[in-house]
Amino acid sequence: MTTTLHPDSPRADAARLPGRSLLRIGPVSLVIRRRAVLVAAVLTVLLLLAVVLSLSLGTPYVAPADVLRALSGTGTPYDLVVFDLRLPRVVLAAVAGAAFGVAGTLIQSVARNPLASPDVIGITQGAGLAATVALTSGMAAALVAPTALVGGLLAAVLLFALGARHGLAAQRFVLAGVAVAFGFRALTEVVMLTADPIDGLRAQIWLIGTLAGKGWTEAAWIAGTLLVLLPVLAWAGWALNSTALDDDTARGVGLRPVARRIGLAGTGVLVAAMVTAQVGAVDFVALVAPQVARRLVRAERPPLVCAALLGALLLVLADLAGRRLFAPTQLPAGVLTAAIGGPYLIFLLLRGRRRSS
Amino acid sequence: MLSTRDLVAGYDERTVLDGLDLDLPTDAFTVIVGPNACGKSTLLRTMARLLTPRRGTVLLDGTAIRDLPTREVARRLGVLPQSPLVPEGVTVADLVGRGRQPYQRWWRQWSSEDGAAVDQAMALADVTDLADRPVDSLSGGQRQRVWIAMTLAQDTDALLLDEPTTFLDLAHQVEVLDLLHRLRSERGRTVVAVLHDLNQAARYADHLVAMRAGAVVAAGPPREILTADLVRDVFGLACVVVPCPVTGAPLVVPSYTGGNAPAPGAASGGRVASPGGPVDAAAGAEDPDSSTASVPDARPSTGDAANPLAGSHPSKGL
Incomplete structure (x- = not known):
């Protein structure tokens, strides 16, 4: 892979694509933001550090050097702790965080609203209602996630049915989502109140979102979904560029804005329903990661890859903090994502305002 | 090159155009005028396939526009809507580059033709010096030139503009109209614009289309058709029409x-x-x-x- 500037006058090309380079691989030519490459590289390094740290901290403590040795397969006394106890959960945190970052980016760009996330448009509540029903009706534990997925997808269908009449226009999309969210939340509360208190508590913990007791199976479902959607995501990364154009302008340059919104939002809610079904409502990541990534890259819209990496980093750190901060008491990751991501978003907002004023 | 046959179009319950037949001349600057709500914007939006007609056909070079893929239409017909939404934080070069969308795919995001077309469009609209500025930081006149540059980057034979001078002061109105005139006379583009100002329409148009209540009342060179009677018919306004002291075009004075x-x-x-x-x-x-x-x-x-x-x-x- 080589990054080449345009052959005919590099200087003129720099003016046409400020801050960007052309990545050429055979017949494929992609426009890449140089700052996004830098941010992605830094985030990858930080993510790897966080993963090693997460594998190392806990009882027993495993020195980072031993973690690396175990990972490289040289056989250490810590293999059991690193591979069987900690790695599945850390990988799940990274994969789920990345999925939340992707879902948030897609949903926010269709909603044209930096505050939109899976729990604003009702996907989380749909999955939450289904999971609550499953958990309070004595369903087998293995069936909770599939049931939650069905609930999330049901909410998505309802959202599209309500929003479709106006071509899934931004405001309509958000309003339909808020309505769906409130409906499902009310039903969830009804189920909760009529359930056995112990079952209700289990459902409550599920709703907050936790990675405790989860691992490879959940990670595989989420990673599999992202992998299957990879061609769609490659298209989405490009299509996101033009979501800022109004419909008339978009049609004028030969785009089909409604079809594009359905594609982007459909992909977003699919990923959101899957990841929420697996790990619960840790979705503050989906709200924060796209916006923080956008500011780091200094782009006019959230960058898909950087948002995914940041989501992964955020959830790995949140899960680590939840495990260690009040050890031996464990806090659900959903509590910590808000505690870490919230202040940082506020900090960026304040800084952005100062700069622009 | 652009014609309509028995065109019926409107919004929701309201029919705005009812059976309109119109042929617009090629390589001319056509201006559509008429009172508010006469259907001139509806006509332009329907011709630009931004609005789907209920009945009838828009013909682009003899082919029904609905039978053409929208990307292909975008390579032959550029359109500037009435008040396009300025994307936040997007630079001028970036926005002009969006005009290359009909030539791009996600796996082919940029080519040397794209670069050349963007350069030429920015030079033509005189926005090259603004290339790195965010569009939302520009004045109204500069912004409008940037939007026009975006449609020029599409490299189309025809350009449709819906009230391109609205919200601009007089000097910037003249600047935009001069640019459109140059596109017609120097580049041989077909330009179709909806304008509010009758005198500007008379001054710049090769072909004037006067509409009232969804129908074309008169069409032709402004010097032939723009009379006090026509203005009274179309706008219900008493006026005198005198030759413009600068250009000799008809000048409407209420x-x-x-x-x-x-x-x-x-x-x-x-x-x-x-x-x-x-x-x-x-x-x-x-x-x-x-x-x-x-x-x-x-x-x-x-x-x-x-x-x-x-x-x-x-x-x-x-």
């Missing part, structure tokens, strides 16, 4: 309506008087920049009740 305009014979009456006139000879002589004063034919108002300014307008005698 008649005195007794409203807020100063009564003839008051403030303006004196300035209109000929230098030799008895009323304000001194004022006329001291006021050489007033082009009206040098018109020998001009006479003070004779007090025509229905159309008091008619008799006094200096240009009448030209």
Whole structure:
């Protein structure tokens, strides 16, 4: 892979694509933001550090050097702790965080609203209602996630049915989502109140979102979904560029804005329903990661890859903090994502305002 | 190149165009005029396939536009909607680059043709110096030139613009219209614009289309069709039509309506008087920049009740 500037006058090309380079691989030519490459590289390094740290901290403590040795397969006394106890959960945190970052980016760009996330448009509540029903009706534990997925997808269908009449226009999309969210939340509360208190508590913990007791199976479902959607995501990364154009302008340059919104939002809610079904409502990541990534890259819209990496980093750190901060008491990751991501978003907002004023 | 056949279009319950047949000339600057809500924007939006007609056809070079893939239409027909939403934080070069969308795919995001077309479009619209500026930081006139540059980057033969001069001050209006005129005369593009200002329409159009209540009342070169009768028919406004002192194109001057305009014979009456006139000879002589004063034919108002300014307008005698 080589990054080449345009052959005919590099200087003129720099003016046409400020801050960007052309990545050429055979017949494929992609426009890449140089700052996004830098941010992605830094985030990858930080993510790897966080993963090693997460594998190392806990009882027993495993020195980072031993973690690396175990990972490289040289056989250490810590293999059991690193591979069987900690790695599945850390990988799940990274994969789920990345999925939340992707879902948030897609949903926010269709909603044209930096505050939109899976729990604003009702996907989380749909999955939450289904999971609550499953958990309070004595369903087998293995069936909770599939049931939650069905609930999330049901909410998505309802959202599209309500929003479709106006071509899934931004405001309509958000309003339909808020309505769906409130409906499902009310039903969830009804189920909760009529359930056995112990079952209700289990459902409550599920709703907050936790990675405790989860691992490879959940990670595989989420990673599999992202992998299957990879061609769609490659298209989405490009299509996101033009979501800022109004419909008339978009049609004028030969785009089909409604079809594009359905594609982007459909992909977003699919990923959101899957990841929420697996790990619960840790979705503050989906709200924060796209916006923080956008500011780091200094782009006019959230960058898909950087948002995914940041989501992964955020959830790995949140899960680590939840495990260690009040050890031996464990806090659900959903509590910590808000505690870490919230202040940082506020900090960026304040800084952005100062700069622009 | 652009025609409509039995076109019926509208919004929700309201039918705006009802069976419209129209042929627009190729390589001409066509201006569509008419009162508010006459359907001129609806016509432009339907021709640009932004609005799907209920019945009838829009023909682009003889082919029904609905049978063409929208990307192909975008390579032949550029369109600037009435008030496009300015994307936040997007730079000028970036926005102009969006005009290359119909030539791009996600796996082929940029080519040397794209670069050349963007360069040429920015140069043509005179926004090259603004390339790195965010569009939302620009003035209205600059912004409009950037939007036009975006449609130019599409490299189409025809360009449709919906009220491209609205919200601009007079100097910027003239700037935009001059640009459109250059596109027609120097680049041979077909330009179709909806304009509000009749006098600008008359000055710039090769072909004028006057609409009222969803129908075309008259179409042709402005010097042939723009008369006081037509303005009364289309706008319900009494006026005089005189040759423009600069271009000779028809100039529409609304008649005195007794409203807020100063009564003839008051403030303006004196300035209109000929230098030799008895009323304000001194004022006329001291006021050489007033082009009206040098018109020998001009006479003070004779007090025509229905159309008091008619008799006094200096240009009448030209």
